[in-house]
Amino acid sequence: xxxxxxxxPRAFRLDESxxxxxxxxxxxxxxSIVIEPTPDPYEAEAEAAAAFxxxxxxxxxxxxGMIGGLWSWSGLFGAALGGLVTLWLGLxxxxxxxxxxxxxxxxxxxxLGLVGVVVTAVVVLxxxxxxxxxxxxxxxxxxxxxxxxxxxxDFKEARRLVGELTRLYDGRPETxxxxxxxxxxxxxxxxxxxxxxxxxxxxxxxxxxEVRKEIVNxxxxxxxxxxxxxxxxxxxxFVGAQAVMLIRRIATIYGGRPGLVGFLRLxxxxxxxxxxxxxxxxxxxxxxxxxxxGIAAKLSARLGEGVLNGLLTARVxxxxxxxxxPMPFASGRAPGISDVAPFLFKSEPKG
Amino acid sequence: MALLSDLxxxxxxxxxxxxxxxxxxxxxxxxTGLSRAGKTVFITALVEHLTKAAMPALQGRxxxxxxxxxxxxxxxxxxxxxxxxxxxxxRFAYEDHVAALAGPKGRPxxxxxxxxxxxISELRLRLEFEPKVAMRPGxxxxxxxxxDYPGEWLLDLxxxxxxxxxxxxxxxxxxxxxxxxxxxxxxxxFMANADPRGKASxxxxxxxxxxxxxxLRGCRAGEYHFSTLPPGRFLMPGDLxxxxxxxxVPLAVEETEVYPPDSLAAMMExxxxxxxxxxxxxxxxxxFARLDRQIVLVDALAALNAGPAAVRDLETAMTDxxxxxxxxxxxxxxxxxxxxxxxxxxxxxKADHLHHTSHDRxxxxxxxxTSRAIARVEKVGAEVDVIALxxxxxxxxxxxxxxxxxxxxxxxxxxxxxxxxxDELFDGKAEAAIFPGDLPKDPKVVFRGDGVRLPTxxxxxxxxxxxxxxxxxxxxDTRLPPPHIRLDRALQFLLxxxxx
Numbered sequence: 001x002x003x004x005x006x007x008x009p010r011a012f013r014l015d016e017s018x019x020x021x022x023x024x025x026x027x028x029x030x031x032s033i034v035i036e037p038t039p040d041p042y043e044a045e046a047e048a049a050a051a052f053x054x055x056x057x058x059x060x061x062x063x064x065g066m067i068g069g070l071w072s073w074s075g076l077f078g079a080a081l082g083g084l085v086t087l088w089l090g091l092x093x094x095x096x097x098x099x100x101x102x103x104x105x106x107x108x109x110x111x112l113g114l115v116g117v118v119v120t121a122v123v124v125l126x127x128x129x130x131x132x133x134x135x136x137x138x139x140x141x142x143x144x145x146x147x148x149x150x151x152x153x154d155f156k157e158a159r160r161l162v163g164e165l166t167r168l169y170d171g172r173p174e175t176x177x178x179x180x181x182x183x184x185x186x187x188x189x190x191x192x193x194x195x196x197x198x199x200x201x202x203x204x205x206x207x208x209x210e211v212r213k214e215i216v217n218x219x220x221x222x223x224x225x226x227x228x229x230x231x232x233x234x235x236x237x238f239v240g241a242q243a244v245m246l247i248r249r250i251a252t253i254y255g256g257r258p259g260l261v262g263f264l265r266l267x268x269x270x271x272x273x274x275x276x277x278x279x280x281x282x283x284x285x286x287x288x289x290x291x292x293x294g295i296a297a298k299l300s301a302r303l304g305e306g307v308l309n310g311l312l313t314a315r316v317x318x319x320x321x322x323x324x325x326p327m328p329f330a331s332g333r334a335p336g337i338s339d340v341a342p343f344l345f346k347s348e349p350k351g
Numbered sequence: 352m353a354l355l356s357d358l359x360x361x362x363x364x365x366x367x368x369x370x371x372x373x374x375x376x377x378x379x380x381x382x383t384g385l386s387r388a389g390k391t392v393f394i395t396a397l398v399e400h401l402t403k404a405a406m407p408a409l410q411g412r413x414x415x416x417x418x419x420x421x422x423x424x425x426x427x428x429x430x431x432x433x434x435x436x437x438x439x440x441x442r443f444a445y446e447d448h449v450a451a452l453a454g455p456k457g458r459p460x461x462x463x464x465x466x467x468x469x470x471i472s473e474l475r476l477r478l479e480f481e482p483k484v485a486m487r488p489g490x491x492x493x494x495x496x497x498x499d500y501p502g503e504w505l506l507d508l509x510x511x512x513x514x515x516x517x518x519x520x521x522x523x524x525x526x527x528x529x530x531x532x533x534x535x536x537x538x539x540x541f542m543a544n545a546d547p548r549g550k551a552s553x554x555x556x557x558x559x560x561x562x563x564x565x566x567l568r569g570c571r572a573g574e575y576h577f578s579t580l581p582p583g584r585f586l587m588p589g590d591l592x593x594x595x596x597x598x599x600v601p602l603a604v605e606e607t608e609v610y611p612p613d614s615l616a617a618m619m620e621x622x623x624x625x626x627x628x629x630x631x632x633x634x635x636x637x638x639f640a641r642l643d644r645q646i647v648l649v650d651a652l653a654a655l656n657a658g659p660a661a662v663r664d665l666e667t668a669m670t671d672x673x674x675x676x677x678x679x680x681x682x683x684x685x686x687x688x689x690x691x692x693x694x695x696x697x698x699x700x701k702a703d704h705l706h707h708t709s710h711d712r713x714x715x716x717x718x719x720x721t722s723r724a725i726a727r728v729e730k731v732g733a734e735v736d737v738i739a740l741x742x743x744x745x746x747x748x749x750x751x752x753x754x755x756x757x758x759x760x761x762x763x764x765x766x767x768x769x770x771x772x773x774d775e776l777f778d779g780k781a782e783a784a785i786f787p788g789d790l791p792k793d794p795k796v797v798f799r800g801d802g803v804r805l806p807t808x809x810x811x812x813x814x815x816x817x818x819x820x821x822x823x824x825x826x827x828d829t830r831l832p833p834p835h836i837r838l839d840r841a842l843q844f845l846l847x848x849x850x851x
Contacts, residue, residue, distance in 0.1 A: 009788040009813040010759065011772040012751050013781055035784065036750040036758060041707040042836055046417035049840075 054334060055147055057276040058322045062140040065269030066323065132262035139168070139256050139326045140269075146327040150196045158192035162199045165326055168255045169203065178202040200330055208321075211250050212335060215317030218246040219310040227306030239309050246313065247320045254324040266323070273319040311337065357636075364641055367436075368690070377494045378849055379641060381676070381692065384648030385578050385668060386502030386571075386587070389700040389742060391465045393648060394497055395448040396742035397842070398476055399832045401430040401495075408829045415832060416839035421480050421850040428479040428490050435473040436496060437637075443474035443499050452743065453822040453830060462819045470589045471500040471638070483851045493849055498638045503583035506668065507631040508639070508675035510581055515620040518581075519601035525579065526566065529801055530660040534569040538562035538600075547602045547616035556618065560585075560598040576657035578668035584630060596630065599623050639676065644845045646696045647673065647724075648740075651717055652704055652814040655790075659800040666720045666798070673724035680732035694734045696844050697721050702739035702836050703746045704814045705787050706760040710739040712790040719794040736844050741836035745817040751784040759786040764817035772813050779818060788812030 012033045093115060101108030142165055149157040166182055169175040182199050189195045222235075222242050229235040244263075251258045251266055258266050314337055322334060371377035384390045400416060403409055405427050414423060421427045435442050447465075454462035476495045510518060526535035541562050545555065564585045570577040571586060584591055591597055599622035602615065610616040649669060654661040679691040699717040702710055718725065718737045725735050746764035761784040768779030777783060788811050791797060823831040 007759065007786070007789060009772050009810065010786045011766075011775040011777075011815070012753075012761070012784040012786075013775070014763065014783055032754065033784070034752055034754060034758070035763075038748050038750055041748065045837075046839075049418050 051329070051334075054277070054322075055328050057273060058328065059144050059147070060276060061269045061273035061319075061323050062143060064272040065265045065267070066136045066140040129259045129261045132257045132259035133265065136251070136256050136258065136262050136266060138164075139254065139324065142168070142326040143328060146196055147330075150193050150328070150330055153191065153193045155190065155192035155195070158195045159186065162186070162195055165199060165203065168326060172255075175203060175206075178206070196327070197330060200327055204325065204327055207253055208325075208335075211253050211317075211321050212339070214246060214249050214253070215314055215321070218242050218317060219314040222313045223306040223310030225306075226309040227300075227302050235305075235309065239313065242313060243316050246317050247324075250317065250320045251324045254326055256324055266320075269323045270316065270319045273323050274315065277319065277322075360636060368641075371494070376492070376849055377496060378846065379496045379643045379690075380845060381639060381642035381645040382497055382499065382648065383505065383645055383672070383676075384502050384700070385505060385650070385665075385672075386467060387653065388502055388648040388650045390502060390648055391448055391468055391499055392452075393646070393700070393740075393742040394443065394474065394499055395445060395452065395465065396833060396835060396838060397497075398432065398443075398445050398474065399449060400835070400838065401476060401478060401842075402432065403430075403829075403832050405429045406829070408825055408827055409831065412825070412831075415835070416842065418837075418839040419842045420847050421478075422839075424483075426481040426483070426850075428481060430476060430478050433475045433477050433494070435475050437473055440471055440473040440498075443472040443497070445474065449830075452819045452833065459821055462822065464819060467587075468499055468501045469587060471498065471504075471634075473498050478846075478850065480850050493846070495846065500634075500638065501583070501587040501589065503580070503587040504589075504634060505672050506579065506581040506583040508635055509671035510627055510631055511635065511675065514606065515601075515623045516604050516606040518623065519604055522581075522601040523603065528660070530575070530658075531570060531577065534575070535566045538566045542600070542602070545602065545615060547604050547619075548610060548614050550613055551615045551618040553598075556598050556600070556615070559600040563600045574657060576653050576661045578654070578661070578665040579671065580668075582626060582631075584626070591630065596622065596626055599626065635675065641690045642676065642692050643690060644694050644696075645676065645678075645692045646698055646841060646845060647721070648698050648700045649717055649720065650701060651699045651713065651720065652701050655716075655797060655812065656810075656814055659798055662720070662797050669721055670723045673721070674727070678728045678731055678733040692728075692733060694845060695728055695736075696841055697725070697735070697737045698740040698841060699738070700740055700742070701814075701816075703741035703744040703764075704762065704785075704817065705790075706748055706762055707836075708760055709787075709790050712792065712794070713739045715794040716790065716797055719798070738837050738840060738844075740838065740841055742838055743819060744834040744836050745820045746785075749784060751786065761786045764820075766815045767818055770815045772815055777815070783815075785815050787814050 014033070014035070097108060097111050097115070100111040142161060145157065145161045146165070148154075149161055162182060163186070166179045169179060181202050185198060186195070189198060222239055225238045226235040229238065247266060247270060248258050248263065251263075256262070256266070318335060318337065322329075368377075382390050382394055384393075404416060404419075404422050416422050432445065450456075451463055451465045454460060474497045476497065478493045478495065479490045480493070482491045513521075525531060526539060532539075538559070541559060545559065567580045567585050569575070570580055580586060582597075584597055588594070588597060599619045602619050604610070604616045604620070610620075647669070649665070651662075651665070654665040677691050678693070678695060680693055697717055699713045702713065705713065714737050717739075721737075725737075728735055746762040749761055749763055750758035751761040751763075752758040763782060763784045765779065765782050766777035766785070768777060770777045772785065775783075790812060820833055822833070825831055
């Protein structure tokens with residue numbers, strides 16, 4: 001036989017009280033049975049599947065912008081136009097240099113030097129852009145990879161990806177302790193899913209709190225400025241600027257380094273995520289938003305607009321959070337609009 | 352002649368497919384399973400859920416099909432039963448089966464599982480839904496054709512590719528195995544005297560067929576639960592009861608030898624071929640040759656109860672049966688001319704008989720059991736999934752233990768009268784918490800060994816059958832669809848992509 005003791009199939013009758021009436025006296029009275037009800041596992045399974053849909057939305061959004069292929073018509077257009085402009089610039093510069101050298105060799109040399117500086121700066125800038133785009137691809141790739149490794153409970157892959165995740169935060173002193181804990185436990189945890197969940201709790205959840213704070217602050221600022229701004233154009237510019245800053249800030253917190261091109265790609269992902277989840281979230285939050293807006297708007301049109309703009313900013317923030325996060329919301333739940341903009345709802349009953 | 356009729360049939364089918372395409376989508380769902388695998392209950396539950404999902408009376412409740420995307424999105428407009436496409440085939444007695452599950456004539460205490468299917472029947476279900484991305488405005492519709500049939504008949508499909516001699520040899524070989532030999536003793540004794548070259552006698556043929564049928568019946572009985580028992584009509588004759596078509600038995604014949612036309616061997620071979628041509632082939636051609644999607648229901652638990660011999664036998668039967676189906680990636684051309692099954696779901700039914708923590712192991716056993724079929728199907732590009740399923744869930748879960756004992760993961764329900772665990776015999780009235788035992792971690796373990804009819808005190812697991820759940824009703828007395836386990840996942844896998 002095997003070494004571990006095997007449990008034999010057993011049955012427990014549950015209607016002891018009923019069957020006791022016609023039980024023969026010879027029957028030994030059985031001790032009472034303890035039953036602990038357990039939550040229905042299939043509901044939990046369905047919920048996990050719903051979370052899976054959210055995850056799919058994030059991944060689709062990431063693939064659209066951050067990981068997006070290099071080829072597209074707009075990309076081709078941009079590249080071709082950029083090439084033309086560069087050619088024209090080159091021609092102009094050459095003409096300029098020729099002119100300078102014709103005047104005096106000294107002017108020519110100065111011009112040539114300046115051109116060299118410009119070229120160097122452009123190369124450095126371009127390199128940084130490329131690094132930033134690659135970095136974002138890495139973050140999105142980590143997210144998708146970790147989601148899959150967690151789903152399949154793949155230990156090898158989980159180990160590799162968690163290693164990559166900790167390296168992502170190498171230059172961040174505030175994550176030092178968490179990174180230390182993870183690398184210490186890397187050898188001890190043998191379950192892929194557990195490893196991923198632990199890294200999420202240790203490393204990413206503190207960053208979530210920071211991001212949440214950023215979103216709350218941005219939403220507050222936007223609400224306030226919209227409500228107080230004397231001209232519509234001011235708050236339009238302000239909302240736009242705040243959204244851009246918020247997205248950049250969130251990406252930075254999660255370890256991305258958005259430059260210009262990287263930021264545009266990120267913006268595409270955020271937009272895609274907003275478009276996809278707009279429908280998903282229709283059930284709960286849009287209704288609340290409209291209600292909140294309605295009541296506030298009754299008090300004052302400006303106040304109503306303030307609330308609405310704040311909500312919009314918060315939604316942008318949530319989407320940015322979802323696509324910038326290097327791993328899916330696995331052990332916890334993704335924050336909803338009422339988590340990051342509670343002040344907007346709290347005022348609701350009072351208003 | 353056969354070629355001509357086949358061609359004619361193919362032409363008719365292509366015309367029908369074209370008509371279906373013009374009328375909106377049709378999907379032919381093959382519900383495949385040996386007898387007692389739960390085909391009828393699955394179809395009934397599927398129809399019950401899909402016709403009731405969009406009913407206004409049931410709105411605002413917890414969605415019973417959260418993973419069935421079209422419904423979860425709120426895009427499912429309605430589900431209705433329509434007249435079946437083949438007038439020659441009776442309609443699936445959906446109402447009767449629902450009544451059986453809920454208790455006939457409004458008496459829930461008389462509820463029972465539907466009787467085993469005795470003849471073929473068909474059903475068409477039409478779903479109206481709002482597509483996600485539409486080329487044309489308005490609702491789209493999808494017709495789902497489902498066929499129910501006695502699972503025994505499925506065992507005939509592998510015969511199509513076997514000659515009489517081959518079939519005879521295999522049947523004799525199987526009947527000589529340790530587990531089957533005692534059951535086959537009487538029939539084999541009778542056959543020992545039969546001379547294949549001798550003159551055919553109708554009397555002897557009848558007697559031999561009777562004994563052969565008895566042997567097959569014996570093999571199928573509960574405690575043995577063997578599966579590979581062709582020809583299926585011997586067990587479930589349908590409208591062929593007493594027909595001379597069913598009076599043949601396997602004989603020890605040589606493949607190369609030619610027997611005189613009036614010999615026993617020649618007569619048996621003629622009847623075997625007639626059986627194939629007139630019974631098996633039309634059945635296969637009319638109902639299985641043109642499937643789009645397939646769900647293979649396997650009652651692994653009954654075989655596990657009966658022991659490793661039954662499990663191995665089930666493996667052989669499923670592998671044999673599944674080779675008869677055409678699988679592969681579909682495109683428009685194949686859809687028109689040679690439809691292929693592009694998605695196959697293997698489902699271990701009656702998953703409510705064990706705790707959900709054991710489902711992974713049950714799935715692993717099923718995956719192992721059908722591994723050859725899965726490999727073959729995956730190679731040609733069809734999509735495959737394996738799940739543990741309960742079309743109707745008859746139990747709930749809890750942790751149970753006596754005082755001072757560790758708590759066991761148990762399922763609670765009302766076991767069917769006559770079921771037993773250890774020394775406990777159930778009466779079909781009392782509720783009981785059952786700890787069915789743990790399935791082995793390594794699925795291969797259940798295939799090893801020779802144990803048959805082990806006493807219940809010596810087994811590691813024992814699955815008890817339960818009575819159907821007490822029917823639930825909404826406030827306005829509409830009957831709610833019965834609870835299930837992962838039926839929505841199965842529906843999403845089988846139909847989801849056609850409802851986008």
